Amino acid sequence: MTWRTIPQMVLSTADRFGDAEAVVDGPLRITYIELADRIRRAAGAFAAAGVRKGDRVAIWAPNSAEWIVAAFGLLTAGGVLVPVNTRYKADEATDIVRRSGAKLVLVQKGFLDLDHTLDVDVPTIDVKSDFLSSGEPFECEIDGEDIADIMYTSGTTGRPKGVMMNHLQTLRMFSEWCDLADLRQGDRYLIVNPFFHMFGYKAGLVASMIRGATVLPVAVLDVEDVLDLVEREKVTMLPGPPTLYQSLLSAPRDRDLSSLRAAVTGSADIPVELIKRIKSDLPFETIMTGYGLSEGGTATASRPGDTFEQIATTVGTPCDGIEVRIADDGEVLIRGYNVMQGYLDDPVATAEAIDADGWLHTGDLGELDSGGRLRIIGRKKDMFIVGGFNAYPAEIEGFYLEHPDVDQVAVIGVPDERLGQVGKAFVVPKRPVSADELIAWGRERMAGFKAPRYVEFLDALPLNATGKVVKDQLR
Structure with a gap:
């Protein structure tokens, strides 16, 4: 891997993939050359708005081409991305914007009729306005060990905590993820997982930029829309929760899903029968399951050759450079380059999560089978x-x-x-x-x-x- 930062990797796509389609969002079609230009201009807009290296900016908006340009433009300007869950109400979003110290908030006004009025004195910009295209091309000098994003994850104490990850961690982890998930150059990747979530942003956008896949963002998951897009755009890559594949299996037989090749799922117990049916009744050639969390990214993944039962009942073996062990009380512990840089402004919670030997205490209960595959068996707390x-x-x-x-x-x-x-x-x-x-x-x-x-x-x-x-x- 030659890149040290996410902007370095993303901007290199113009040379690596040129006129190949980078993003297809409704009628909007953007090539990799055009995307890199839009990202540089967005970086200039953030800089002109007073965003300096290390400043945080929140994006509270659904999956769209604008979200992609805003996020990578912000990183290119030296900023730190704070994605906010689109399902949050104004009070919940206000809490995160306030505690993250965000200098700016981008929203999509009118989305799902949500009230985007925040009770905090921070400028709010509509991501669909002409703000992103208003800047002069700009790039800030940043380093791989600088914090790239702060993703908020609820803790069992009830208050979401800001997980800090740097550029190098994300690039290493999701370069490997591309191999494990069978993401290829030229793939057409329908992203139903929300961009505010690691699965949508990192295993979705970052991975697509690493590989040179075409991103098709989905703002609201509607199975009919997904089927239409798969048919019309010849989608090859379709990760999602098990419920998505159940919906595909019950779709009318006259729908042309023959382009689908790679499936990735996780986040819940999966019936063995569902995995068998995904493989036998749908055109997917590969299915990957994995285990991850905001504090440690994707820690384990299934491998080619795993049986249906192994894919359905375990979350695979540790990724490269990552150790997994089970504590005496059954808690899953993780150690490696992937472990977060800590919780923002919360050294006490950080020390509780990462012990003196560098082990991240996940709060999940698990066991390892004879082949070293991790099985998640419950929550240490009540999640x-x-x-x-x-x-x-x-x-x-x-x-x-x-x-x-x-x-x-x-x-x-x-x-x-x-x-x-x-x-x-x-x-x-x-x-x-x-x-x-x-x-x-x-x-x-x-x-x-x-x-x-x-x-x-x-x-x-x-x-x-x-x-x-x-x-x-x-x-």
């Missing part, structure tokens, strides 16, 4: 996964305790056929209140994946001797 997104009960409980009629609350994940798991809240009320009212109240204040789908009322929560809620009894 549950809703359609690929991590939901943390402590954070959700904090929201519900603000409701005037709620005295006590405990949240757990319960099985859901479509999303894997969804939230259920057990509530001890102060005064009469309906389940429907509490569910609606939660949806108003929280991202959709966090908001509980069910509410059950109790006279008292089950407590242990130290006064902690015994959630196993609730399950």
Whole structure:
């Protein structure tokens, strides 16, 4: 690998891939030469707006060509990218913008009718405006060990923490990911995973720039739209959650999906039968599963030759330069170049996550099989996964305790056929209140994946001797 920074790699695509299509977003088609030019101009716009080396800028917008230009333009200007979950409500986004110290926020006004009004004194720019094209071409001198992005991940204490990663970490990790996932030059990569997430941004955009694939961003996952794009644009690469492949399997047989070659999934337990059907009933030649987290990127991956059972029930073996071991209490520990540079402005949480020997404590429980493949068997804390997104009960409980009629609350994940798991809240009320009212109240204040789908009322929560809620009894 010859690049030390993400901008160096991205801008080199003009020479490496020239007039090949870089991005196809609706009617917009951009070549690699044009993309590099747009990125340099966006860098100039950020510089003109006062963004200096090391300054943070938040992007709170859905997948689009503009998001790509904004993110890589910001890095080229020397800035640090802070992606914000598009499902967040204004209060949740405000908290991240404030704590990240962002100098600027880019939003897509009108997206999903969300209120993009932030309660913080930071300039907000519409990513679809002419801002990105308003600058003179510019590049800032940066180094591979400079922080490239701060991705916020909820912690079990309920407050999202800012994970800092540098340029070199991302480039090394996702260069290898391209090999493991069978991403090739000229591939047409439909990215349904959100860009605010590592899977969409790094395994999506960064990997595509490394390889020279054409990016087709999807703002909102609609299966009919996905089928149309696969047919019309001859999509070859289609990573996504298991639910996406289930939808493809139930698509009408007259849809032409013959171009599909490479599948990548993860983030949930996968039925062995689903993996078999992806291979037998769809045109995919390769299927990869893996395990990763914001604090450590992609740590393990399946390998060519793994059986259906191994692909479905394990998350593969450690990637190059990464060690995985299981602690005495069953927690998965990871060590290597991939481990984050720490949590932004939170040395205490950083020290709790990374021990003196450099092991990252993931909070996941797992075991290694005889071939060294990692199997994830549960959460050390109470986290549950809703359609690929991590939901943390402590954070959700904090929201519900603000409701005037709620005295006590405990949240757990319960099985859901479509999303894997969804939230259920057990509530001890102060005064009469309906389940429907509490569910609606939660949806108003929280991202959709966090908001509980069910509410059950109790006279008292089950407590242990130290006064902690015994959630196993609730399950």
